[in-house]
Amino acid sequence: MSFYRTWSRPTAQLWEPILPEFIRGVIMEFMGSLLFLFTSVGTVVFSCNTSGSLSAGGQATATCSLDESRVTVIAFSFGIAIFTMIYLVAPFSGGHLNPAVTVGLLVGCRITLLRAVFFIPAQLAGATVGVGLVKAVSKTNYAISGGGANALAGGATLGGAWTMETVLTFGLMIIVMMATDSGRSRVASHVPVLAPLAIGLWVFLSHLVAIPIDGCSINPARTFGAAVVSHNWAQHWLYWVGPLAGAIIAGIFYSIVMEPIAVDIVDPDAYPVKLPHFPGQGTMRERNWQSLKEEIANADNDIEQNGDEPADSATSSPIARKSRRA
Incomplete structure (x- = not known):
């Protein structure tokens, strides 16, 4: 036998949603998404260095400038926020905090369909509440900054933004798949330890690249939460189709090409079967x-x-x- 990979999905039990660990996982996906969006979108909103104010009609009379230093600050905020939130949430749910990641793990046969069905609404709800709290802190800054909603920059095209979102989410998903691969963790024990850091660094780099193009999403929950609160749905579909396409392609690619295939690399009795940091x-x-x-x-x-x-x-x-x- 030369290969141990089989294309089979983890078995889902109908009573799984009533199990305490499952409920905790859903709650932590909600809470992690809330904190992630509150801190990251909060940086977008409160980093505006402008003297603009609201008119009598409640409209913003000034807009934020997007210079290199502000792009770096925002990118760092998203990277460090996802790093810390994965560290917090992973022991309970795996630390998805992103519908695209959840779908990619589903396609890659890492989670059950029930987990995906419950996790994604929790992520969307948490993201919406997180952005809503940012608006509650300062409606003036929120309005001037555009609510942190994703939008195409001047000169950017739908095709270019779609490609950007797909490629960057593909890279993110590959890193997540490697970090959650219990077979690979037997060969490289440092993988689960460095997983949140690697993911955070990729998110940081992705925002450095994509903020000047489309504001950078690579996370439909991030775009959804900002769109709900700001009522800005322009090209909203783009920030779903691009990341989901990248995640699905990555899930299939990793399962076929990158998944560990040599069963005689290690003795399975010498290593734990499951990754404790990524339950389920x-x-x-x-x-x-x-x-x-x-x-x-x-x-x-x-x-x-x-x-x-x-x-x-x-x-x-x-x-x-x-x-x-x-």
Whole structure:
């Protein structure tokens, strides 16, 4: 047996939504999205260095300037916010905080459909409340800044923005898939430890690149929350289609091309089966490793009974040879 990857989804139980750990995961996705949008969009709103004010009709009489220093501050805010929020939320839900990430993990067979169905509304609700709290703090700054809503910059095209969102979300999703791969974590134990940092750095870089083009989304919940509160739905579909396309492509690409395939890299008995930092995402891996060990055991029994060794089977791996020597 040369490959252990199987395209099978973690088993979903109908009663899963009533389990305490599932409920905690949904609540933490809501809370994490709220805090993420409050701090990141708050930076967009309150970093306006302008003397503008509201007219009698409640309209903004000035707009924010977007210079290099402000782009850097906003990008850093989004990167450090997602880094800290994943650190906070991951032990409870995996720390998605992004509908595109949830869909990508679903396509990559890392989570159940039930988790996706419950997590995405929680993320959207949390993002909306987070942006609403930013507006409640200062309606003047909120109006002058445009509410932190995503919008195409002058000269940017829909095709260019779509490409930007798709490519950047693809990169984000690849990093997330690697960070949550329990098979790879056996080979590189530092992967789960550095996961939030790697994700945060990519989000930081993505915002440096995309803010001057379309404000940078790579997270439909971020755009949705800002759109609901600001009532600005211009090209809203773009910030769903682009990130979702990138996440879906990444989920398929990683599962086919990048997923660890050599079962004899490590002894599965020497490493924990699940990633403790990403609950609910180790079910498929656990089943695959268990099936592998059972197949090796059955092959060893056949050898003992028949006295012959198949040339092309799981018994040719170092794991099987080790078990026979033992």
